[in-house]
Amino acid sequence: MPTGPCGINCDVCRLNVLGVCSSCGPGTSMEAQQKMAVQVRVLGAPCPILECAANRAIDYCLRDCEDFPCERFGAYPFSEGFLTMQERRRNEAEQKLDPTKGKIHVPPHYWEDLEKKDLTVLCQNALAQAFSSEDIVLPILGREILVDRKNHSLRHKNQGEWQPVSHSLLELLVLVYLLNVGPQLLSRELVSAQELKTAHFFQGPHELNVRGVLERFGGDLKGFRKAAESLGGEAQNLADAAFRIPAFPKVPLYYLLWEGDDEFEPRISVLFDRSIENHLSADAIWGLVALVSEALVKTPDLPF
Structure with missing residues (x-):
């Protein structure tokens, strides 16, 4: 069932339709555990509502929890912050990865988020190599791309020297991969x-x-x-x-x-x-x- 503990039905959420956000599932479901793991990896912490429901073995707050409503909800769902997030992520999903819709925009916060990642863990998960204390080398399409986290740029080797790469779609995809890649290995399926x-x-x-x-x-x-x-x-x-x-x-x-x-x-x-x-x-x-x-x-x- 696609409905999360908070009561939002993911089937009617455009983020789910666009494929940029997965279903939370009921609090006792495996989907909930998987979603919280992704949230911790990407956001640094799980959704407090989802975490509470999972810890208390509650499927749906509105139906199953005697303490509902509680401070975890506040103005959520559909608070100002939620609506702002919806607008931002819809724009990113529908426009920024689609080269048929004009110039691709790389959100600056992607680079900022990448700077905060632990270099060792990042290289292990992405199967990349550390180039310096900040930079990494990522194999892409039979080539090596230097990801310069400090200067927010990509470079490739040309005649023995690292030259700047100007390709917005490549830059965006590299950032998305590095920000989201986890420890999972290939399934071979x-x-x-x-x-x-x-x-x-x-x-x-x-x-x-x-x-x-x-x-x-x-x-x-x-x-x-x-x-x-x-x-x-x-x-x-x-x-x-x-x-x-x-x-x-x-x-x-x-x-x-x-x-x-x-x-x-x-x-x-x-x-x-x-x-x-x-x-x-x-x-x-x-x-x-x-x-x-x-x-x-x-x-x-x-x-x-």
Whole structure:
């Protein structure tokens, strides 16, 4: 059941529909435990209402708790702070990861939040390497990207020197990955977007953006193989041509291409490791596919 202890039904919350916020579930549910773990990792503390309900083995405050209402609610739900959060996160989900809607904005607080993270834990979770006391090197698409936390910038190595990277979508996705990646390892179970918990997100305008790859390589398997290999891709025995492309260390994407002929049109599919939802929200997954698809088409002329 999607309703949280506070009484909000997640099915009618747009943040849940957009895939940027998961259901809390009843206080005694496994969903509640998982949601609190994410809140502690991302926000530093769990929701006090959810935590109280879980500790007291109460499913719903309004129905099950004799102490309701209590000070934990105050003006919540639908307080000024809640509405402000809704507006901010909706804008981020609908606009900032969608390169079709104009210039991508990277929220400054993402960099500020990244500065606060413990470097050792960050590198362990992200499978990155410490470059200095503040900076890390993150493998992306067969390349190394230096994440400069102090100066809020990305750099890539060009002729032996670290050069600035100017790519807003890449910057945003790197920050989202580093801020949300957890200790979970790959599950080795491959799933399509329709098999993810947030499958409803990948419809209409948010259908995976792979048309450019299909148009470029639908009749050129050799070119597809060359492009995928240039991004660190490893061949897979899954289609006429298929590659595991290391987008992030814990987030590989699997591109499967079937060549067209006189009878059938070429087809393409993208698969994910089931664990991707532990690290990225639906809009970030959508943005990552857009980034990798763009890289496949443009390689070797990439800005990073």
